[in-house]
Amino acid sequence: MEKIGAMLQQDGQRRAAASAVAFLSRHAPFNKMDPESLQWFAEKAQIVFYPAGNLIVGADSGTVRYFYLIESGKVQARQAGEVVVTEYSILSHGPGESFPIGAVTAGRPSTNDYTALEDTFCYQLPAEDYLTLMAKSPEFNLFCTQYIASLLDQSRRQLQAQFAQKASEQQTLNSPLAGIGTRNPLAVLPETPLRDAFQAMSQANVGSVVVVDGEQKPMGIFTRSDLLDRVVLAELPLTTAIREAMSPSPTSLNEHATAYDAMLAMAKEGIRHVLITDHAGALSGIVSERDLFALQRVGLRQIRQTIEAAPDVDALKTAAADVRQLSFNMLAQGIGAEQLTQFISALNDALTRRVLQLNLERHDFSGIDWCWLAFGSEGRDEQTFSTDQDNGIVFQVPPGEDQAELKKRLLAFALEVNKSLDQIGFPLCKGDIMASNPQWCLTLDEWRNQFTEWIRVPEPVALLNASIFFDFRPLYGKVELADSMRRHLLHQAQAMPVFLQAMARNALDVAPPLGKIRDFLTDLEADAPGKIDLKKYGSRIFVDVARIYALAAGVHSTNTLQRLRLSAQKMNIRGDEINAVLDGLNFIQFLRLQHQYLNGEPGRQGDNLIDPEKLNELDRRILKESFRQARKIQSRLKLDYQVNH
Amino acid sequence: MFGIKKLFSGVAEAASLPADVRAALTDWQARVVDDLESTHFLTRYVVLDIVTDGPDPERHRLTGLAATEVHRGVVAPARSMYLDLLEVADEEDRARRLTAFLQFIGKAPLVVFYAAYVGGFLLPALRQHLGLSLQPRWVDLAWLLPALFADKSHQPMPLDDWLQLFGLDPGEGRRSPNENCLALARLFQMLVVRAHSKGVDTVAALIEESKASSHLRRSH
Numbered sequence: 001m002e003k004i005g006a007m008l009q010q011d012g013q014r015r016a017a018a019s020a021v022a023f024l025s026r027h028a029p030f031n032k033m034d035p036e037s038l039q040w041f042a043e044k045a046q047i048v049f050y051p052a053g054n055l056i057v058g059a060d061s062g063t064v065r066y067f068y069l070i071e072s073g074k075v076q077a078r079q080a081g082e083v084v085v086t087e088y089s090i091l092s093h094g095p096g097e098s099f100p101i102g103a104v105t106a107g108r109p110s111t112n113d114y115t116a117l118e119d120t121f122c123y124q125l126p127a128e129d130y131l132t133l134m135a136k137s138p139e140f141n142l143f144c145t146q147y148i149a150s151l152l153d154q155s156r157r158q159l160q161a162q163f164a165q166k167a168s169e170q171q172t173l174n175s176p177l178a179g180i181g182t183r184n185p186l187a188v189l190p191e192t193p194l195r196d197a198f199q200a201m202s203q204a205n206v207g208s209v210v211v212v213d214g215e216q217k218p219m220g221i222f223t224r225s226d227l228l229d230r231v232v233l234a235e236l237p238l239t240t241a242i243r244e245a246m247s248p249s250p251t252s253l254n255e256h257a258t259a260y261d262a263m264l265a266m267a268k269e270g271i272r273h274v275l276i277t278d279h280a281g282a283l284s285g286i287v288s289e290r291d292l293f294a295l296q297r298v299g300l301r302q303i304r305q306t307i308e309a310a311p312d313v314d315a316l317k318t319a320a321a322d323v324r325q326l327s328f329n330m331l332a333q334g335i336g337a338e339q340l341t342q343f344i345s346a347l348n349d350a351l352t353r354r355v356l357q358l359n360l361e362r363h364d365f366s367g368i369d370w371c372w373l374a375f376g377s378e379g380r381d382e383q384t385f386s387t388d389q390d391n392g393i394v395f396q397v398p399p400g401e402d403q404a405e406l407k408k409r410l411l412a413f414a415l416e417v418n419k420s421l422d423q424i425g426f427p428l429c430k431g432d433i434m435a436s437n438p439q440w441c442l443t444l445d446e447w448r449n450q451f452t453e454w455i456r457v458p459e460p461v462a463l464l465n466a467s468i469f470f471d472f473r474p475l476y477g478k479v480e481l482a483d484s485m486r487r488h489l490l491h492q493a494q495a496m497p498v499f500l501q502a503m504a505r506n507a508l509d510v511a512p513p514l515g516k517i518r519d520f521l522t523d524l525e526a527d528a529p530g531k532i533d534l535k536k537y538g539s540r541i542f543v544d545v546a547r548i549y550a551l552a553a554g555v556h557s558t559n560t561l562q563r564l565r566l567s568a569q570k571m572n573i574r575g576d577e578i579n580a581v582l583d584g585l586n587f588i589q590f591l592r593l594q595h596q597y598l599n600g601e602p603g604r605q606g607d608n609l610i611d612p613e614k615l616n617e618l619d620r621r622i623l624k625e626s627f628r629q630a631r632k633i634q635s636r637l638k639l640d641y642q643v644n645h
Numbered sequence: 646m647f648g649i650k651k652l653f654s655g656v657a658e659a660a661s662l663p664a665d666v667r668a669a670l671t672d673w674q675a676r677v678v679d680d681l682e683s684t685h686f687l688t689r690y691v692v693l694d695i696v697t698d699g700p701d702p703e704r705h706r707l708t709g710l711a712a713t714e715v716h717r718g719v720v721a722p723a724r725s726m727y728l729d730l731l732e733v734a735d736e737e738d739r740a741r742r743l744t745a746f747l748q749f750i751g752k753a754p755l756v757v758f759y760a761a762y763v764g765g766f767l768l769p770a771l772r773q774h775l776g777l778s779l780q781p782r783w784v785d786l787a788w789l790l791p792a793l794f795a796d797k798s799h800q801p802m803p804l805d806d807w808l809q810l811f812g813l814d815p816g817e818g819r820r821s822p823n824e825n826c827l828a829l830a831r832l833f834q835m836l837v838v839r840a841h842s843k844g845v846d847t848v849a850a851l852i853e854e855s856k857a858s859s860h861l862r863r864s865h
Contacts, residue, residue, distance in 0.1 A: 001669050005745035012725035015823035016713055019816060020722065047720040047827065049834035072812060121813075121831060124719075 017042035020123060023071060027096035028618050029143035037137035044133075045123040047071070050116035057100065058113040064103040066124035070095050073120025074517075077112040092117055092517060096617065101144050104130055117517065177262060177276045178255035181287030185275075187212045190219055190243035194231060197222065197242045208273060208286070211246045216282035218275045220246030252277045255284060263292050307350045313420045316354060320424040323347045324385060328597055337589035338561055341382040348383055348426075349374075349475060352391075355420045356476045363413040370395035370410065371477035372417075375433060379471040380543065381559045382589070385596040388427045389418060390468065392440035394447050394481045403443065410441055433468060444481055448488045455492045458502035466503065470547060471558045486556055493551040500552055504641035507544035508634055512627035513537045519624055520612045528609045534595070535608040538588040541630040542581070545637050560585065584629030587622050591615075662776070666740045669748060670775060678752045685837045688848045690715040690784065691753040692830045694822040695763050702765035706730075710746055710767070711822035713830055715756070720830040727823055740774055747775070754782040754848050756833050758804055760855075782848070785855045786832055792858035793839045801862060807832060 020042035024030035030038060050056050056075060057064060068075075075093045093099060093114075100110040104127050125133070134141045187210040188197050201209050201224070211220040222242060230236065230245045251265050252275035262274045266289055276285035303326060306319045327344050356372055376390035377383050393410055397403045414435035422428050435441050442450065451469075454462035470489060474482035493499060513521040513532050522530045524537065532538070539560075546560040549567035557563050561582055568578040595610050612620055637643070662670070682688045692713045699705030708731050714724035728746045733739040757763045760783035771777045787801050797810050804825075808815040813831055820828065840846070845854050 001665055001741060001745060001748075004741050005748055008726045008728050008742065008745055009724075009749065011729075012711060012713070012727035012823055013723050015711070015727050015821050016722035016725040016827055018821060019824045019827055022816065023814075043722055045722070047722075047831065047834075048718060049831065049838065051835075051838045072814070119811075119835065121834075 013043050014039070020045060020047075023123075028621075029139050033137050033139045037133060037140065040136065041123075041125060041133060044129040045069070045125045048122050048124050050075075050120045050122065052116055052118050052120075054116050056114040056116060056120075056122065057110055058115075059110055062109055063107060063127075064100055064110050065127050067098060067101070067104045067127065067130040068114070069098040069123040069125070071121040071123055073122075074117040075099070075120055075122075076115050076117045076517075078115065092515075092519070094519070097621065105134070105144055175259050176255060177253060177257050177259060177274075177285070177287060180259055180262075181276065181285050181291045182206075183285050185210055185283070185286040187216070187283055188242060189213070190246075191241045193239050194236065194242055194245060195238035198227075198238070209242075210250070210275060210283055210286065211242055212283050215280075218250055218252055218277065218283050219243070220248045221250040221273060221275065222246045223273065250275050252283075254279070259287070259292055262287050266292070303347060304350060307347070307354050310354055310358070313355065313358060313423055316351060316358075316420075317424045320351055323351065324425075327385065331593055331597055337586045337593060340593060341384065341589060342559075344385070345378065345381040345383045348378065348387070351424060352421065352426075353476050355417055355424070359413060359416045359420060362416070363409065365410070365413075368395060368398060368401070368406065369478040369481060371479060371481045372435065372475045373472045373482060374475045375468050375472050379473040379558050381473070384589070384592050389421050389429045390433045391418075391435045391475075392433070392442070392469075392472070393435045394442060394444055394485060396444050396481065407438070407441060411436055411438060414441060444484060447485050451485070451489050452492055455496050455499045458499045460506075463503060463506045467506075467544065467547065470551070473558050490551065490554050490556070494554060500548055501641045501643070503544075503548050503551075504637050505643050507541070507548060508638055508643055510537060510541060511634065512541060512630040514624065514627050514631065519620065520627075522612065525609070530613070531609040531611050533608050534588055534592050534610055538608075538627070538630065539585060539592065541634060542585040542588075545633045548637065548641075581629045581633050584626035587626045588630075591619070591623065662740055663737050666737075666744050666775075669744045670777065673744070673747055673751075676752055682848050684846060685840065685848065685851070686718055688716075689751070689753045690756050690833065690848075691750050692720075692756040692826045692833060693750070693763060693767075694757070694825040694829065695766050696822050697766055702762075702769065705766075707766040707770045709822055711826050712746070712749060713823065713826040714753075715830050715833060718834070720827065720834065722827065725823055725826065736774070743771065743774055747771075747777075747779075754784050754852065756784045756786065756829060758785070758829055759787045760785040782852055783855065784833075784848070784851055785859060786829060786836065788858040788862060789836060789851070789855045790832065791862065792854055793836055793843065793845075804828065811835060 017039055021035075021038050024033075024038050024041060030041070033041075050073070055061075056068060057066070070093055072095055075097075077093060077099065099114055100112060103110040107127065134144055185208070186200055186204050186206050188200065190211050190213065192211075197209050201207070207225075208221060208223040210218055211222065213219055220243065222245060226245065226247065231238075234245075236245060250273070251269055251271060253261055253265065255276055255278055265274050266272065272289045274287050275283060276287060278284045303319055303322050306322070307316065310316045310319060323344070326347075327340060330340055330343065352372075352374075371394050373379070373392045373394060374390065375392060377387055378390055393414060395406065395410060397406055418428060418434045418436045428434065433440060454466050454469075458466075472482065472485065513524055515521050520532060522532055525531060525533055542564070543560045546563040546567070549555075549571065550557065550563035553567040553570040555563055555566045555570070557566060564578060564582060564585075568575075591610060592608050595608070599607075612623065615623065692715060694711045695707055696709030696711070697705050698708050708729070710726070710728040710730070712726045714721060716724075726746055726749045728742050730739065730742075733742060755763075760781075764781070764783070768779055771779050786807075790807055791798055791801050798806075802810075805815045808828060811832065813828065815828070816824065840851055840854070845851055
């Protein structure tokens with residue numbers, strides 16, 4: 001009788017779990033978990049109701065006994081204790097979100113009070129079952145330990161899927177090798193004399209021949225470039241079997257591997273061909289480096305070559321368009337925001353350098369030390385698709401030269417460069433932060449004095465200028481001049497704590513758009529209701545905080561991620577803590593890039609205004625988490641610089 | 646008042662029940678109502694749903710039974726039952742399974758949607774196969790919801806309409822009887838909170854409320 005009872009209960013439990021499984025499979029990270037783990041979660045989790053206003057779990061509830069997953073309703077998290085209870089520490093969670101992950105993992109009391117804001121149903125999983133699930137499911141484990149990093153990854157994959165459609169007219173690096181390169185390549189047996197092999201190559205008009213055994217399995221490869229070293233110079237008679245001259249054990253990949261895998265293999269092993277084999281290991285094709293670049297349509301190397309060899313500004317225009325196209329492709333392939341912005345910056349640098357070189361053909365500054373500087377996002381190596389010019393010049397007057405005369409010549413040169421850059425797609429700066437503006441074409445001493453002045457009298461305009469010009473980076477010319485500016489800047493800034501405090505106050509003027517009840521505040525921009533400016537209320541917050549810490553810690557980098565990483569080291573901020581911040585910034589940058597790509601029109605500057613309602617649920621949650629990270633570093637800055645707003 | 650009377654009135658099946666079933670039924674009968682029923686929180690409720698092969702108890706049969714426990718404010722899928730009456734091997738097997746189900750229910754008050762309908766199938770089946778006359782304490786959501794949530798609807802409504810009114814996802818397609826139990830359990834949890842605020846603090850009071858509402862709304 002007991003056995004029957006247990007059987008009926010097992011059946012009931014399995015069936016009752018179905019609705020929970022259905023719910024779980026709609027939400028990250030559960031939708032990525034294996035069915036067995038999901039079923040397990042669904043059978044163990046209890047369903048609990050919390051009427052609006054009721055405390056679910058709090059700092060005073062003792063060691064957390066359950067992991068909670070919101071099924072419906074809304075839960076407010078509020079930081080407990082005497083620590084500044086400001087709007088900084090309140091946020092709300094919705095369906096699909098879980099809490100308190102840190103506390104239940106660590107087996108400690110929660111630091112937040114979680115209260116039902118509306119009538120709320122939660123699944124509650126007992127702590128011991130939660131820990132078992134972490135051991136059982138790698139996806140769940142990843143989710144809990146790398147809360148936002150794992151979400152970020154999933155979002156990137158979703159994006160890849162989203163882009164797949166857009167990129168469908170062209171094959172991408174994600175295409176399987178089965179459809180790429182040459183089918184049925186020329187192949188010979190190992191005993192084939194060299195002469196016969198060469199004749200076959202010549203007849204087929206190909207540069208390589210694969211050596212296969214009786215079962216068509218690749219044994220080696222011989223390419224035209226081997227001819228000189230291995231045959232001619234080695235004085236090998238043409239009657240020799242090709243096995244003596246071939247490169248043995250050639251790299252091969254299965255037809256199902258992707259073009260990306262092939263590219264990786266080529267890069268890793270320094271080879272130009274990868275053989276393709278079928279399920280039985282027999283040769284079915286060959287893919288060359290050229291095939292892969294053709295696949296990308298625009299390859300990195302070609303772009304660089306085109307840029308460096310461009311005879312005039314018109315030719316650069318095409319290259320600049322290619323840079324954009326390639327960046328889009330990379331975004332579609334799921335390259336992270338950090339790499340992508342650096343990549344864009346690197347190619348834009350190459351473009352700018354070539355523009356400078358071309359214009360230098362009409363201007364002679366031999367014997368003069370000068371350097372072209374990039375400011376703002378370009379200076380920080382974090383350019384997005386739409387970016388205008390921010391540049392300047394630093395120079396030194398050689399003895400016997402007239403400063404005013406030299407400056408005039410430099411300004412004339414700079415004006416042409418600014419115009420050329422505008423022509424190839426970097427619009428002129430609306431604020432006139434350009435080298436052709438006499439204000440920003442200065443001698444080393446003038447720059448130093450300017451910096452000192454801004455630091456000594458940190459009035460609003462000075463602070464605004466600091467936020468642009470302190471992120472300078474040398475692009476062309478005498479780099480030492482920029483180094484000297486940097487040393488001066490760091491020295492001055494560190495000697496004036498009042499300046500850093502003023503910068504901190506300024507940086508705290510804008511808060512991330514997190515609502516107390518709603519997820520996001522979308523009414524901050526009067527002319528864009530319902531939208532969030534991801535630059536103003538997102539990335540800039542990170543950028544501003546990073547600048548202050550870099551100046552305080554004497555970090556030379558201008559890149560925000562680098563600044564945060566390096567100053568965190570110097571200031572003993574925990575690694576995982578700073579990584580979460582960096583992930584937050586990366587995600588916001590990623591959304592900006594994605595938005596500029598999907599909404600941008602050719603020839604027009606994209607904006608940074610996104611409508612959070614239009615994001616998918618996952619992205620919305622990560623964005624929320626990213627803003628929380630922004631709030632976190634702001635709180636830290638506030639504390640460190642004793643800013644009381 | 647809530648006891649179970651065994652009817653011997655010549656029901657042949659009852660006498661022919663296997664020994665283990667008879668022993669289990671005697672045990673079950675000897676059980677007393679939990680004396681911890683001072684509040685809803687402490688009361689062990691069982692949510693019940695049935696499957697039939699048609700709507701009319703006179704002509705159609707009970708084919709399945711599902712139940713889930715609600716206790717100490719928690720609905721636990723792990724404390725659920727499902728009995729498929731179409732799968733039974735023979736009369737003995739059926740009796741055993743029904744008894745096992747009965748053991749799970751214990752003497753708990755039964756939370757259902759339309760007690761008359763559920764009882765119309767369940768009670769004759771128990772009488773026929775176990776020789777039992779069950780007199781459940783029904784907590785009938787169909788009548789309690791309009792009584793306690795008159796602000797939402799004063800009249801009885803289909804279950805899905807209630808779920809939607811409360812912002813609960815009725816799900817797509819047909820729910821299994823166990824999923825139905827969970828949906829009822831959710832409504833019941835909300836109902837208990839409302840009942841408390843109206844001073845309906847015990848299971849006895851809740852059952853009275855259920856009866857009164859049924860009477861009031863039926864006779865108008």
